[in-house]
Amino acid sequence: METTTRQHLETRIVHAGRDATDRTGALVPPIHLAAAFSRESLDVAPAFVYSRRGNPTRRALEDALAELHEAEHCFAFGSGMGAVSGAAMLLKSGQTVLLPDDVYTNTHRLFTSLLPGHQIDPHFVDMTDATHVEAALAGRDVGMIWLESPTNPSMKVIDIAAVAAIGRRHGIPVAVDNSYCSPYFQKPLDLGADIVVESTTKYLNGHDDLMGGTVLVNDGALAERLAMIQYVGGAVPSPFDCWLLLRGMKTLALRMERQQASALAIARYLAGHPRVAAVRYPGLESDPGHAIARRQMTGYSGMIAFEVRGGAEAARRVVNAARLFQRAGGLGGVESLISYPIVGSGASQAGTAMAPSSALVRLSVGIENVEDLLADLRQALAT
Ligand SMILES: *Cc1c(COP(=O)(O)O)cnc(C)c1O
Numbered sequence: 001m002e003t004t005t006r007q008h009l010e011t012r013i014v015h016a017g018r019d020a021t022d023r024t025g026a027l028v029p030p031i032h033l034a035a036a037f038s039r040e041s042l043d044v045a046p047a048f049v050y051s052r053r054g055n056p057t058r059r060a061l062e063d064a065l066a067e068l069h070e071a072e073h074c075f076a077f078g079s080g081m082g083a084v085s086g087a088a089m090l091l092k093s094g095q096t097v098l099l100p101d102d103v104y105t106n107t108h109r110l111f112t113s114l115l116p117g118h119q120i121d122p123h124f125v126d127m128t129d130a131t132h133v134e135a136a137l138a139g140r141d142v143g144m145i146w147l148e149s150p151t152n153p154s155m156k157v158i159d160i161a162a163v164a165a166i167g168r169r170h171g172i173p174v175a176v177d178n179s180y181c182s183p184y185f186q187k188p189l190d191l192g193a194d195i196v197v198e199s200t201t202k203y204l205n206g207h208d209d210l211m212g213g214t215v216l217v218n219d220g221a222l223a224e225r226l227a228m229i230q231y232v233g234g235a236v237p238s239p240f241d242c243w244l245l246l247r248g249m250k251t252l253a254l255r256m257e258r259q260q261a262s263a264l265a266i267a268r269y270l271a272g273h274p275r276v277a278a279v280r281y282p283g284l285e286s287d288p289g290h291a292i293a294r295r296q297m298t299g300y301s302g303m304i305a306f307e308v309r310g311g312a313e314a315a316r317r318v319v320n321a322a323r324l325f326q327r328a329g330g331l332g333g334v335e336s337l338i339s340y341p342i343v344g345s346g347a348s349q350a351g352t353a354m355a356p357s358s359a360l361v362r363l364s365v366g367i368e369n370v371e372d373l374l375a376d377l378r379q380a381l382a383t
Contacts, residue, residue, distance in 0.1 A: 009068065009184060010253035016064035017246040021047065021056050031243045032056045053231045057239040061246050062214075065204075068183040068249075069196060071216035073223035075230045076242060080179060080199020081106050082235035083213025087175050087197050088144075089229045090222065093119035095143030098136055100127040100158060102151040104177065111146075128289070130162035137170055148177035149186075149296075150289065152331075153341035153362045155280035155305040157289025160296050164192030173222070179203070179332070184256045185299040189218055202332030203301070205248035206255050210241045255334065255367055259302030262370040266363065269374055270306050275314075275381050277359065280305040302365035303331060305341075308381075312358040316340060319361055321383040324368065324376035331364035336373055338363055338380075 019029035032055055037048040048054050058076050066074035077083040084107050091097060097111055101124045111122040120143070125136045127147055136142075145167050149158040160176055167174035175195035176188035182203035188196045198204065200212035217223050230236060237245075260283065267281035282293035283300030293300060308315040319327060325338035339362045365373065 012067055013064075013184075013252050014250055016067045017060045017249070019056055019060045020063070021059075029057055029060045029243065029246065031239050033239055051239070052234055052236055055236075055239055055242070057242045058237065061237075061242040064246060064249065065183075065200075065214050066216060068252075069187055069189060069216045071189055071196065072218040072220070073216065073226070075215045075226045076200075076237050077213040077215065077230065078235045078237045078241075079211040080197075080201055080213040081110070083197050083199070083215050084110060084177065086213075086226065086229045086233060086235060087195055087215050088115060088120070089233065090173070090195075090225060091115070091120050091143045094141060096121050096123050096140045098127075098133060098142055098145045099124050100147050100151055100156070101125060102154040102156050103146070103148060104152040104179075107146070107148075107177065127158045127163060128156050130159050130166060133163050134166050137166075137172070142170075142172050145172055145174045146177070147174070148180065150180050150280075150282055150293070150301075150303065152180060152303075153305055153339075153360060154357075155282065155287075155289070155303065157282050157287075157293045159292045160186075160188055160191040160193055164188075164194075167194065168192065180303055181297060181301055182252060182256065182332075184252050185260075185301050186297045189216065191296055194219060194222065200245055201330065203256060204252065204332075205245050206252065206333055207248050208330055208333035208335065210244050210248075212237050212241055212245050256299060256301065258367045259365050260299045262367075262373060263300065263302045263304055263363075263365040265370050266365060266373060266377065267304050269377065270304070273381060275309050275318075277307040277309045279307075302363075304363040304365065306361055306363070307357050307359045308361060310359070312342070315359045315361050317383055318380050321380040322376055323379070324372055325363065325380075331362075333364070334367045336364065336366035336368055 035051045039046040062074040062076050125132045147158050164174045173194040176193045177197045179199040179202045196216040198214050264283045270276045271279045281304045282289045308318050319340045322338045325336045328337045341362050342358050
């Protein structure tokens with residue numbers, strides 16, 4: 001379909017991911033389980049050689065993800081962290097990475113526990129003010145600026161275009177972890193970022209039944225290195241997981257519209273609740289990140305962070321009292337989830353300057369009826 005880039009995203013999602021090698025007309029791509037592909041002759045370059053390097057089902061997925069992000073190149077990985085690690089392999093020893101002071105726990109762990117052993121060091125910055133990023137470059141050999149927006153778990157909004165402009169001025173690649181938004185609500189490459197990383201486990205798949213990740217770039221030189229990292233590093237997804245993700249992605253638009261509509265209603269409810277001290281949801285006009293979010297996002301997704309009055313004990317009580325919201329990690333699926341980041345995802349930051357508040361509760365709003373979700377929060381907050 002040559003005209004696809006002119007169609008709306010929700011239309012393209014439904015039709016993306018056909019297998020280009022398929023001659024049967026199948027609406028759904030087959031799952032190619034072959035580990036290796038036979039070649040006609042040593043003189044003819046084959047489309048596929050070995051599945052770690054390239055596989056038709058994975059190719060269908062990568063083409064679909066590239067289409068959604070309007071990216072030139074896409075690389076699928078076996079998990080979001082596989083993708084984060086893959087992007088981090090672009091760094092060289094001796095370099096520093098700038099990171100936001102609130103960042104997904106395992107990204108924090110990678111940059112503070114594993115990579116320093118390879119002489120790659122993190123430097124944390126409050127990126128909600130982009131001038132802090134510029135200031136942090138002085139006197140450092142910064143090899144990459146890494147950010148996520150909104151941040152996990154505190155929902156801080158970072159101006160991606162402003163940080164990307166700083167990166168461009170200094171010739172430093174800017175990587176954006178877009179797991180909280182999916183391409184349906186935010187396209188970092190359009191905003192000037194060089195690298196997009198996404199945990200496809202989250203919104204893109206949306207059904208909590210696979211692990212996956214992706215790295216997307218427009219730049220040919222970055223793509224060449226990422227192709228090597230994917231092929232030689234080997235953190236590739238199985239053909240079955242690629243197929244499952246293609247299936248999950250088809251309903252991305254419907255799910256995300258529902259999730260953000262319910263999340264906005266829930267955020268408004270929480271903002272008016274006497275037992276709630278603060279709510280972070282970029283869709284609220286009162287949110288400190290609202291103006292930037294409006295500029296760079298086309299929707300606000302289904303993630304909410306709120307602080308319970310009464311500190312850690314009160315927050316734990318609310319989480320434990322939930323009946324419909326499931327106490328589970330992960331996010332972005334059809335089921336609504338409630339989590340207490342300080343013991344779960346915020347654990348590695350606990351006790352540090354970047355620890356999330358001990359009263360912080362995180363919600364991933366699913367696609368259930370919003371009245372049922374509100375009723376569950378009402379009873380949980382009453383305990
Ligand atoms: C979940 C998550 C990841 C890691 O993805 P996995 O698929 O769980 O490995 C990375 N970044 C963010 C922002 C996430 O929420």
